[in-house]
Amino acid sequence: MSSTGNKDFRDQLGKFRLDSIGGPSAPPIWSQPPPESTPVPDGASTPSSRSKRVSTACDFCRKRKKKCDFRYPNCTACTRAGVRCTIPPPGPQVANASVPRDQLENLQKRVRWLEEVVRRKSGIAVAEMSTGTPVDGEGDPDWWYQVPAMVATGGNRPSTASMPSPGSGGSSVTAGPAGSESSTGVGTELPNVGEIFRDQLEHRRPSVARPASAPRVLRLSSLEEAERIAGQYFDSMGYQYPFMSRPEFMGHLRHIYTGGVPSPEVHNAYHIILAISLLIGSADASQAAEFYHASQETLPLALQNEDLAAVRALLGLALYTMFATAGPSIWHVLGATMRLSISMGLHKARSYATVAEEETSKRVFWSLYNLDRLIASTLGRPLGIADEDISVGLPRELNDDGTEAPGASAMTIPLQVMRLRQIFSRIYRYLYSNLPRPSPQEVATMLGQFRHEVDDWRMTAPVYPSALLYSTSYYDYLYYTTLLLMYRPSPRNPTPDVTSIVSCGDSSIQVIRSYWDSYSVGKLKWIWLTLSQVYFAGITILWCLEQNARSLRESRPAPWHPEEQMMRRGTQAVVVLLEEFGKRHPGVDRLAETFRHQSTMIFSQMAYQQQQIERQDQRQQRQPQQPQPLIPPQSSITLAPPPQPPVPLAPVLDDVLLVDGSGAVPMIDPQMAEQLFYSYNWFQEEMASYYTL
Template identity: 85%
Template sequence: MNSSDNKEFRDQLGKFRLESTGPSPAWSHVPESTPDPSTPSRSKRVSTACDFCRKRKKKCDFRYPNCSACTRAGVRCTIPPPGPQVASTSVPRDQLENLQKRVRWLEEVVRRKSGISVVDLATGTPVDGEGDPDWWYQVPAMIAMGGTRPSTSAASMPSPAGSGGSSATAVAPGSETSTGVGAELPNVGEIFRDQLEHRRPSVARPPSAPRVLRLSSFEEAEQMASQYFDSMGYQYPFMSRPEFMAQLRHIYTGGVPSPEMHNAYHIIMAISLLIDSADAARAAEFYHASQETLPLALQNEDLPAVRALLGLALYTMFATSGPSIWHVLGATMRLAISMGLHKARSYASLAEEEMAKRAFWSLYNLDRLIASTLGRPMGIADEDISVSLPRELNDDGTVAPGASAMTIPVQVMRLRRIFSRIYRYLYSNLPRPPAQEVAATLGQFRREVDDWRMAAPVFPSALLYSTSYYDYLYYTTLLLMYRPSARNPTPDATSIVSCGDSSVQVIRSYWDSYSVGKLKWIWLTLSQVYFAGITILWCLEQNARSLRESRPAPWQPDEQMMRRGIQAVVVLLEEFGKRRPGVDRLAETFRHQSTIIFSQMAYQQQQLDQQPPPLPPPQPPTLIPQASTLAPPPAPPVPLAPVLDDVLLVDGSGGMPMIDPQMAEQLFYSYNWFQEEMASYYTL
């Protein structure tokens, strides 16, 4: 290396030392190489002393990021800017050798990760067009196809001397790691991390003309699209209905859609076919067609990419196969946060701003729903969100509070904000608060939820949908708030009554949909039906416990409505068992629990009826003699076979039923058991 090269390298080394003022990464400290005994020892020289050592005229040991003297003094270690005094200083050979080894190692990492050899490329050479290192957007397609990211074991990756690598973490070639649920999926968060933190400018998506599936006619396609927007569109309005309908007509008149619209068209048609309970094979065909342009739809970090991931998440809610909704939503939330969708900021136009808000709040709604259903943490804290809710705009851009297609979604988003605070307060690992605090907090939450329901506007174009959907969300929120939770495992009488009434209403809502053939046979429906059913059983167990302790029963439900609710759960679970293998075992478990509790209720009622009537008050003595009378015969025993709308729950043997003293605890823990069961079976 000639003198000019040495001077240039020393200047760069000085700049590197000056600019590296952040925390030291794990590999920044490079141990010194072991000197060769045959080589005569020589003193180590540093390029320059830090400012603190220079002022004290002491020798600096040049440790990074702080030298020993600065560390002892508790000051920040700084060096003067590069200049003649730096350029004239020699560089220790061991530092130069270690840096060269690290450069070679990093070049090998780049080659293995991206397939690009950068050894012969000049520094700063663009590499986007060769080997496609920006392959992160292909991850959802890999998830959908069940593919895995090529792994590179520690044993196969050469580690430079002094790089901090440890052989303890190396994996022997050919060894197999243990696999579990979801082990075949790539680590989406790790793949996205570098791209989301070092975003590149958006580029135009390349034109493509893949296959386009079409229904029999444009009228049928328009009907299927309307079915989607009239149901899922009211809950998750991340897709513009006018824009989609215009593109739909363009497709059915022979036009070639853009990659993002190609993906959106096929995934929405697949979801609509599943909602309509049509041919599942046809829906799967549309889904696989959408995957052909998913990598192109996710090429840039923009709204089309967020919408593509949201569509993928909605599909997984209905389909029995596909990627994990938990992984997809996690990747979507990372992308949305990287784009700043959760922050209030300015946009080029009102339309762009509103669509960005709709995409983020749709993601927020899904995140809260899935987290509470699976008992998992939420993807973003409410304190980190500063963006406002979307405006209630008509299709022509005019604001119409209470009378636009965004009326229902905005109202749902308001409830989700309350829902989020309830879930965060009750379902966490924080210490259990005093009972008085819990009662006061739940009372405040109940007032907010009641005010929300009273102020909920009715959208005339979807009158029945808006009112029934509001009621369903209202009662599911109360059920989440009052049922046994981590920080309120023993609810009071008010909570028991609210749990029972809300559960009956939730089941009634699902039964009404089932009666008209519009029930969605998805895992979310299954979980809500089961949660409501076991909550009714828990409330009945609390009644039985109060009676055993000679206290009045806290919940006094309408007997017929309560029994019909239990019967509806039994029927719905049995119907789920015909469509989803494995649910039949769940239905049998619920039926057994119902049998025990209703047998207990019948036995207690029998004991009350057989108790002798209270003695009359003593009569004053009379001179007229009374004729002696015989005691009335005992009443016949009450049969121990309560009939639940022609569903016999006990065998009618007449014997005392075996009551499990831990029934309430078992029902409480069945929430967690069912959440784990759902996540494992449906790969959520």
């Protein structure tokens, strides 16, 4: 300890009465030796008892020039006189008084030991706090004795504040109303014992303050460039997943570019958002990877506590892995994020200290909900949380200044998307589960109800002028992808009816058109999610055409009658998009070749069947009608049908309707087309292997 530190410590020490251990009055706890000190045998004198006492006579005794007995808090003379016992401020005579070294060391050890006890019991790092800092909301560290009373009253863990501490993730404490319990003292409902004991059951790390500064910060060429790149993110992904506040992020951005040093959570958010935006804008992938690696330097610090900063960090990581082929699995990241948000209680309706805190929590949770539904349905996997377990309401349509503007705020589009995801979720759970298969009548009824909800959603969707593209074409895209999910063959509806076949075909063409429009203007996102949905829509068109061919073979009318040119252009668009994907991501070229081969088979079969129908019609027109001779009744004999002639294979997709059946082109077995019966297992396994899903 330095000489200056010793002097300050002695100044403070002179204000107290230090009685020797074993004196007539009980010594204060901080004057006792620390528990790790060596025990002293009975009868032996301790260093403290041999050390010189440091004391100062009170003002009353000094004025009377009488001996002061230094009793605390009042000496005997002041007690008899009925006056307040005061001591003079520390002066040279106190500062120069000698204080035993072992007494100072014992006090310092004692303070460190008590700080460690507090940290282990409550998770509060008091060593880093100044004296007098309020620690409300941390609760009583020794609350186990109150559990029986909590069970009896139906209450939760007691707390010194109505709201949980930041990062604790607990719900607000609400005790049951007085008199609501029966005379026996047992509540009408048992509490959630898991929440009461969750700190002890999970052995979680205590919440600790993050460092005030972060490591190196990557910067773009200028603040204007950084604001432009960040604006691209908020003008696209921000309308779908509003877990990051635009004004808050831009404020941190300006702070960084004016020389400020960000905190770890701000450091992580700044780098991961810019990395996502650089990928969206089709910029240099190496620059985006640079920002991503910089965000990883503070990711452990951003995730050290259970708070909104940790959930935001994981959501940013999930979005980046959705756009990049590097990084962890988005499926695993979303699973961890959903568990963290549930542990924090974000899925529950509860009270908050401010409206801003409540809306921030809602936006974070519903962004996670939206992303969870999208990825789960795309990969054919279970949802992260059931809708029945969610009680928190949707966010409000608040502007950045806090004013509410229904239909005209930055939250208008995200809120509308969240409403559709709720319908989407119920469709997915009804059709894609292992429950017993319902009757066709029940399926038709449920699909009718779902279709009414989806149509009503699209008709009532508000137009947001500030983002016209997202409030019109984006709504249409979401509408048709939801119809595809609803009408395609599913575990509980494996054989769709005519209505489903027609809806699948029409919706697939519209989905492909939306992607082709984005590709034509250079705004298509070359990510695995886009690849999956493009292939999904393309193979659905082929399946609908195969259903037409099957109906014709069975002498039934074709169920789907698309506009011929639009259908052919849609299929050709899928081939072009898949080939473009193959130039950017290894392995997709095999998928493009497979789709080209499948589409060629289907169109060849269609052309061949059309020629057979036309030839049959021509023969019937040439042959005159003759009376049928009477044939005596005979016993019925079942004859095997003659084998079908081979189907000519069109070598080029653009010439599929020009096949003349002369035999000059390769021939295939028509039964090979049956293998296209809408199976996505191979495709999903390919995507999982290529994109670490």
